[in-house]
Amino acid sequence: MNLLRLILRTSLLIYLILIPVIAKATVTKVIYSAGEVQNETRFSDVIEILCTALEKTRSRYGNYECIADTQIMPKKRVLQELEKSEHNINVTWNPTSAELEQRFSTIRFPLRKGLLGYRVLLINKENQEKFNQIKTPEDLKKVSLGQGVDWNDNTIYENYGIRVIQGKYAQLFKMLTANRFDGFPRGVGEILNEYEKNKDRNPELTIEKNLLIYYPFPYYFFFNKQDTALRDRIEAGLRIMQKDGSFDAIFNKYHQDAINKLNLKGRNVIRLNNPFLPKDTPINDMKLWYVPTR
Numbered sequence: 001m002n003l004l005r006l007i008l009r010t011s012l013l014i015y016l017i018l019i020p021v022i023a024k025a026t027v028t029k030v031i032y033s034a035g036e037v038q039n040e041t042r043f044s045d046v047i048e049i050l051c052t053a054l055e056k057t058r059s060r061y062g063n064y065e066c067i068a069d070t071q072i073m074p075k076k077r078v079l080q081e082l083e084k085s086e087h088n089i090n091v092t093w094n095p096t097s098a099e100l101e102q103r104f105s106t107i108r109f110p111l112r113k114g115l116l117g118y119r120v121l122l123i124n125k126e127n128q129e130k131f132n133q134i135k136t137p138e139d140l141k142k143v144s145l146g147q148g149v150d151w152n153d154n155t156i157y158e159n160y161g162i163r164v165i166q167g168k169y170a171q172l173f174k175m176l177t178a179n180r181f182d183g184f185p186r187g188v189g190e191i192l193n194e195y196e197k198n199k200d201r202n203p204e205l206t207i208e209k210n211l212l213i214y215y216p217f218p219y220y221f222f223f224n225k226q227d228t229a230l231r232d233r234i235e236a237g238l239r240i241m242q243k244d245g246s247f248d249a250i251f252n253k254y255h256q257d258a259i260n261k262l263n264l265k266g267r268n269v270i271r272l273n274n275p276f277l278p279k280d281t282p283i284n285d286m287k288l289w290y291v292p293t294r
Helices: 002-025 044-056 075-083 098-103 125-132 154-159 169-177 191-198 228-244 246-261
Strands: 028-032 064-068 092-095 118-124 144-148 163-167 183-187 205-207 211-214 219-223 268-271
Touching (some): 028 044, 028 228, 044 064, 044 246, 075 092, 075 098, 075 219, 118 125, 125 205, 154 163, 163 169, 169 183, 169 205, 191 205, 219 228, 228 246
Parallel strands (some): 028 064, 144 163, 144 183, 211 268
Antiparallel strands (some): 118 183, 118 211
16 A cells, blocks of 8 residues: 555656646747738737747747748738637737727737827828818818728727728728828838838828827737637736836837837827727836837
8 A cells, every 4th residue: 555655656746747847848839910911011020029928938838839820811800710719820919999808818018019009191292281281180080091991990080080991901002192082090110111112103102291190009919718828928928028128129129210210209299089998908007108208
């Protein structure tokens, strides 16, 4: 009996010793959405944040693969795929909403420090004078704005009575050139690259000089509700990055140059409320948010 008890104790001890070894030997496979167009570069910063969060937690959670899905697909379909019980994509990123936070598990950590809510307009050169007259949210009703199909912030503009013309992302630049709408609001971290990529094909385009539209618009990681272990690992990595400065380093790497070139501090800020912002948004945690005047 004593021998049996000794064998059982020894087996249990070996099992407990091997648990972390086995866990670390398991590779966490993280597949993120590849974007809406070929050779997508708009989300390089978010992808680097994702992979860095996994790296920061390697010693605790083990090895990982951080790779793009093989298919190009619109955001609406990405979310549909992520929601399935059997899903290939297991993480994506999106501006938050109450509806999305009900459908998915998320981490309330603004990946771009809320910078996506600061919008500078692409316009036709001939329309700069028209935008010189825009000073208030009410004035924005005098112009029309181009937006992607089903983008989360469409409803923010529409809530103010601002006319929104929707189209596929890749077509919006041509639509602007053809005067289908007056302005195309772009995130601070997006507009310079997009302008450079499209200016030769659309020489009438320019960056509007004076306005900065702002609404609270945090960008989060979203997960299938079953993927709690992956969500917890990514959140742990983000918190480490916040403390050791690596999160701010990535933010500065991708966005500081644009912040300087676009002269955010010198622009007239038009503030819009976001009535669709979930009530649990950490809006008062100032460590998480970028403020141009700070």
